Amino acid sequence: MKLLKNILLILSLFATPSFGQQASFDDAKTEVVMRMIGYQVLLQNADSTTRVLPVKKLADAQYQIRFNGPINLNPDSLVNIVKRQMDANSIETSYIVSVKECLIQETLFSYAILQKRQKEIVPCKDRPLAPDCYFIEISFDKEAKADWTIAYVLLFIVACLALFLIFRKRKPKPSDSLLKIGKYEFDTANQCLLIGEQKIKLTYKETQILSILADSPNQLIERNRIQKEVWEDEGVIVGRSLDMYISKLRKKLAKDPNISISNKHSIGYELGVKTG
Structure with missing residues (x-):
């Protein structure tokens, strides 16, 4: 048992920071993808004056893309832009996209992509929105992120047990000629x-x-x-x-x-x- 504790301690010293570093990297990567989506929305409408404001993280798995002025927004184009960016950056989890009006913050358009069921729920995507101040919110499936965390933890435990069994079974080998x-x-x-x-x-x-x-x-x-x-x-x-x-x-x-x-x-x- 003492050997197992030592192995767990040593591995945790290396593994715990790596989990935290990976989470920070994933968050930063997601924010970059969000900004790219905002940029592509402006590019789609040949808008060279409006800027994408800093991405706002609303919750653990929810991000808000904002602009500094009114924009043209075509739901059909938005669906394609978001999908391209998710695919290009290997973000393979379910998500919901919502478009809200800035002042009253009502949802004017939203849709869902369900990865596990390989299903798209996209109502009213062929109805363009009039130029106005909008922000886009993208919410990711927390359960999918938790699944990966659990998988990492389980893999870590299995590795610890494997090392413990290897060390326990290992016996000093006598020299070839005693x-x-x-x-x-x-x-x-x-x-x-x-x-x-x-x-x-x-x-x-x-x-x-x-x-x-x-x-x-x-x-x-x-x-x-x-x-x-x-x-x-x-x-x-x-x-x-x-x-x-x-x-x-x-x-x-x-x-x-x-x-x-x-x-x-x-x-x-x-x-x-x-x-x-």
Whole structure:
């Protein structure tokens, strides 16, 4: 469980900001599409003087396109313009378009595009509106956005569980050739000693020291050689450090009475392995 919590924490650190960044990017992209729709409406009527005002976000999935003066608006052209922009920008969700008069804010024309049912509900699109001050409101299907959010969350959870199962099943692989030391098997790759069903972990330096001794069993290995090979990269050798690690190795090898590490004072150490 601790491993799973750690995985979830690490993934959430990467995933949570990405969700927020994606939402911000989608909002900015949608506002650009809204402005493009307004621009295309003016272009359709060869209007080079009226400007598209900043797009107003009314709600989480509702936008308002405004103009700085009266415009000509043909419902049929509006339907085609909006569809082209949605398709061009891969916005594949249901939406409702409403045209309202600025002063009294009554809906003069509206229609719906239902993506799931692949259906258009467009009444009265062949009746042009007289030039006047209008704004266009486009409302997107919140449920569709929520579906995508849920899909992202589910995908995230599945990824976490998959990683958890992978790590849980992964076991340290023994090296191709384990070194036999009496009743022990010395696995240098995974830094451990194996005896029966028991695995005894070794530190990095314990592994280094035992490797040097095990390469030449029943032979005296000079103390200076061990210190040089194990501590040379660190630049500083503490005299008692080697004695401390030898003491720990003796305890970890104590399960086999035929194994010993003897010390010849100030000269070196010998890994004794009795056979027969």
